[in-house]
Amino acid sequence: MVGRPRGAVVLTEEERAELLLWTRSRTCSQARALRARIVLACEGEPTNTAVAKRLGVSRDMVGKWRARFLAERIDGLDEQPRPGRPPAADDDTLAHVLVRTLTPPPPGATRGWSTRSMAAETGLSQSTVSRIWRTHRAQPGARVTAGPRRAWSLPDHAEEVVGLFIAPPVCVLAVTAPAGRGRSVRASGAATAARLCGQDQDAAHVLAVACAFAALRGKQHMEDSPGLHTFVAQVRSAADAGTSVHLLAYGAEGALQRPETSCRWHHVPSPEAWTEEAHRLLAADARLPREPASPVPRLRNALLTWSTTWTPSATPFTRIAPPRPAYDIPAICGPDNDSNAPDPRTLDHPGPLEAAQITTPDAAPGAPITPDPVVGLLREALLTDVHQPGDRVREAPLALRLGLSRRVVRAGLRALAEEGMLDLLPGGATAIPAVNTKDVLDLYALRASLGALLMRRIAMLGRGNLAPATAALAEVHAAARANDRLRIREVDLRFQDALARIADLPQAAHTFERLTARLRMFVTVLDMDYSQACDTIAAEDTAVHDALCDADGNEAARLWRVKIERCVRYMIAQLSEDDAAPYLWTTLAGRPRLLPGEPRGAAR
Structure with a gap:
């Protein structure tokens, strides 16, 4: 035997x-x-x-x-007691230290968190803090290096990070890659992680914290996760045509009962391996210049908010990169794609490539963000023209002027109608909105309530997040000093939109910016003159900004309400209605609480 x-x-x-x-x-x-x-x-x-x-x-x-x-x-x-002194930090302490690195550093720290400042913040020793950061590869400001390629590694031609999913212990990073072979990301000029994380080496630190948090809080295995199925479907929709989706996953082997055949899974054996692979993906971009408006702060703030309020029954953290523009001007807006469109080269107006350059990447801080360049072009063209309320928007002159096809212009105008900037007519046509008292009250009622919510949210995030609003406020002061009535009304709205984006509440900010688009049209149609209110506008914006710097959300919301009160009364006064119209707002919404010394007049 x-x-x-x-x-x-x-x-x-x-x-x-x-x-x-x-x-x-x-x-x-x-x-x-x-x-x-x-x-x-x-x-x-x-x-x-x-x-x-x-x-x-x-x-x-x-x-x-x-x-x-x-x-x-x-x-x-079973786990047996280990010799020596027991560890100084349990899982809760480890998670707290890691998540704390996502918050703004203490005052006076010029290079972010250090082991000394984190030790003082948490009551641990510097060596313990350093050990935690090294163990979880989550040291703030550390240089990103490329590790060796492993069997589970993502493809070398991975292009962009388009999604992040965390449901402890599961952590999944979604990456796109060309469907064909032989094309390198560096040769194609694509920037890894540009859509979700930007060209920012801090992205590696944020992803390291995300995976470490999932591992520390993941005390149970998930046999099925509907949230993960939904995430995979959303990522597949966000991916560009002609690309495949690769999923770098930790702890997800048993999280899907039915296979996802539309994506390629890369399962890693440990959180450290997941983090090292994410570092390998981002290492090449660490040498690129940092973007002036990186998406990393929004990703960091969203992860911070979710992790600090996490419970075992919490909804999974899901972050999907925004979709690319629906229209690619050089590809589908040229004369070859519309047989009825004249050749731009034979006309005295810019062609499609030149028209695309109207939207410059050097837009002022707080300028409205539009994912579709065609919609941005049409919006600015309509706001610079002279219109009467109720005028129908003609597609052919706009297409000829911008060098676009009528089909593309028609779709862009419908998108503006969905934003609320234009009125949608039967048959799909669009028109300049007619402004009446009810429309003004409707718009400002939403703007007042939503703005108060955003002010309180911004006050919670800390002064370090106010840089875009501070830059936009500088433009407001410059326009006020020049007494530029056209410029002041534009930069005032840009300042307000900048505040909406800082709040990191995507749905609220999106709604707020749609209200801004309609408000800009109202102001243009009424040709409102703010030359006598430039100093008042600058003072109002400064007061709101100062209250947010002091983290006083209630005061910022009150000052916002005072500003809205003056705006709505001034706009209603421009309408040809009876004398009771300016007081209708006060009857419906009540009066704001004014402090001693604040003016009570109706000036803007």
Whole structure:
């Protein structure tokens, strides 16, 4: 009879059933489930090397738990007390230190968090803080380096990060890559992570914190996650045509009961491996110049808000990159795509490529953000023309003037109608909105309530996030000093939009900017003159900004309400209605609470 190999694992039916139960349990720790998988694999594999390769762990780990099981059976898989002093930081402390690095550094810190400042903040020693950062690869400001390529690595031609999903212990990073072979990301000139993380080396730190938080808080295995299915579908929709989606995943092996065949999965064995692979993806971009308006602060703030309020029943953290513009001007807006459009080269107006340059990347801080360049072009063209309320917008002159096809112009005008900037007529035509008292009250009622919400939210985020609003406020002061009535009304709205974006409430900011678009049209149609109110506008914006700098959300909301009161009364006064019209707002909305010394007049 042939004897068994030395070190061979033979399981009883009871032991096998219990180990399988550990691997499938929703309450079993990750460490215990991994030990169970190692022992189960050892039954079918005679060597530690084969088991290590199969499970993606080290040979030493396999040898340790094989020997422990052979010596003590099931009881040997329990965690045993380790010699020496107990660790100074538990999982809650580790998570707190990591999440704290996402917050603004203390006053006076010019280079972000240091081990000294974090130790003073948390009450730990500098060596403990340094050890936590090194262990989880989450040291703020550390240089991103490219690690070696592994079996689970993302493709070398990965182009952009388009999604992040966290539902402890699951952490998934979605990346796009060309569907074909042989094209390198560096050769194509694409910038990795540009849509979700930007060309910003801080993105590596944010992703490291995200994965470490998922691992520390993930005390149970998820057998199925509807949120993950939804995330994969959203990422697939956000990906560009002609690209494939690759998912860098930790802890997601048992999170999907039905396979996702539309994406390529790259499962990593540990949070450290996930973070190193994310660093490898972003390492080349660390040498690129930092973008002036990187998406990283929004990603960081969203992750900070979610992680500080996380509970085991919390909704998964999902971040999807915004879609690309619906219209690519050089590709589909040229004369070859519309047989009825004249050749721009034969006309005395800019062609499509020149028209695309009207939207410059050097737009002023707080300028309205439009994902579709065609919509931006049409909006600015309509705001610079002279219109009467109710005038129908003619597609042909706009197409001829901007060098676009009528089909593209028609779709862009409908998008502006959906924003509320234009009125949509039967048959799909659009018209300049007619302004009456009800429209003004409707618009400002929403703007007053939504603005107060945004002010309180901004006050919670800290002074360090106000840089875009501060830059926009400088433009307001410059226009006020020049007494430029056209410029002041534009930069005032840009300042307000800048505040809306700072709040990092995407739906609220999107609604607020749509209201801004309609308000800009109202101001243009009424040709409102603010030459006598430039100083008042600058003073109002400064007061709101100062209250936010002091983190006084209630005062900022009150000052916002005072500003809206003056704006709506002034706009209603421009309408040809009876004398009671300017007082209708006060009747419906009440009067704002004024402090002693504040003017009570109706000046803008």
